[in-house]
Amino acid sequence: xxxxxxxxxxxxxxxxxxxxxxxxxxxxxNEYVYWYRQIxxxxxxxxxxxxxxxxxxxxxxxxxxxxxxxxxxxxxxxxLRDTAVYYCIARSxxxxxxxxxxTFGQGTILTVHP
Amino acid sequence: KAGVTQTPRYLIKTRGQQVTLSCSPIxxxxxxxxxxxxxxxxxxxxxxxxxxxxRNKGNFPGRFSGRQFxxxxxxxxxxxxxLGDSALYLCAxxxxxxxxxxxxxxxxxxxx
Numbered sequence: 454x455x456x457x458x459x460x461x462x463x464x465x466x467x468x469x470x471x472x473x474x475x476x477x478x479x480x481x482x483n484e485y486v487y488w489y490r491q492i493x494x495x496x497x498x499x500x501x502x503x504x505x506x507x508x509x510x511x512x513x514x515x516x517x518x519x520x521x522x523x524x525x526x527x528x529x530x531x532x533l534r535d536t537a538v539y540y541c542i543a544r545s546x547x548x549x550x551x552x553x554x555x556t557f558g559q560g561t562i563l564t565v566h567p
Numbered sequence: 568k569a570g571v572t573q574t575p576r577y578l579i580k581t582r583g584q585q586v587t588l589s590c591s592p593i594x595x596x597x598x599x600x601x602x603x604x605x606x607x608x609x610x611x612x613x614x615x616x617x618x619x620x621x622r623n624k625g626n627f628p629g630r631f632s633g634r635q636f637x638x639x640x641x642x643x644x645x646x647x648x649x650l651g652d653s654a655l656y657l658c659a660x661x662x663x664x665x666x667x668x669x670x671x672x673x674x675x676x677x678x679x
Contacts, residue, residue, distance in 0.1 A: 496571070496657050496670030497610070540610075546665045552623045553600035553615025553664040560609075 454556045455480040455543035462562040465535075471528040473561050475541030478522040484545045486517060487555065488526045490537040497540065497557075500526065531565045538562050569594065571660050571671035579677045585646040588674045592639050592660030598622075599641040600668065601633060604655040616641050617664050645676075653678045 458476040465471040477486065487502040501508055501515045503524075508515045514527040528535055540560040545551040572591045580586050592599050600623075601613040612625040616635035633643040639660075645652055655675050659668040 494655075494673075496659070496672050499667045499669065502667070551665065552617065553598050553659075553661065553668070554612045554623050554625070555600075555602075555610075555659075555668060556612065557602075557610035 454545060454551065454554075455484055457541045457543055457558050459539070459541050459558060459561045461559065462564070465528075465531045465563060465565050467533060467565055467567050468530055471531040471535065471563055471565070473526040473528075473539050473541075473563065474523065475526070476523045477541070477543045480521055480543050481545070484543045486515065486521075486524050487542040487544050488513070488515065489540045489542065489555070489557075490535075491540070491560075492534075492537045500539075502544075531563075533565050533567065536563060536565045571658060571669050573656075573658055573671040573674050575674060576672065577675045577677075579679060580648050581679050582648055582650060584648050585644060586648060586676060587642050587644045588656055588658075588676075590641045590643075590658035590660075590671060592641070592658075593669055596660035596662055596669075597639055598661045598664030599635055599639060600659045600661075600664070601641070601643050602657045602659065603627070604657060604673070605651075605653070610657070613643065615664060622664065648678045650678050652676065 488500040489497040491497045517524045538560040600615040615623040635641045655673045659670045
């Protein structure tokens, strides 16, 4: 799986949009971009994933650049409960060594302030 | 639908002992993965089981093993515990192992 690079920490004011960047310059054509978050001492929670088109669900939006070398997770109206570590993961879904495996980096600690 | 459950939630053991952790996946999910989380190494993949077979494996010593039962429930075992095995052990389930994974709350293991 391709390596991803994220800023170690970010701050955001409550009610504002939180934009979390991720660099995955070596991503291959069969690798999806997944985002998970982990609130303190809980199991990671799936947020969203995409291949090359922008994606939106009830939690967030995912914007992937046309060259697929980077992406941005957008939480449109951040709340205090969004304070967590956010992980960007590039993951092949071809099978083999990717089965059941997520390769987590250090992630971004997002702190939402009142 | 009930989520992924892990038992026990907390465990204290001493060096040299062995431990068995249990994971019950979401109903209908056949893939169960295990992860170790420590402050120094972060979240690391241990192994994945699908239909009672280990299908994928991370870079951990043979002291770490697992199995999966016909009802998809999984156990992982760590033998000859070391201080460095103190960690949060997480399991995750998915339908086939290639999509979204759902994580349990984890088992906090402390080795004294």
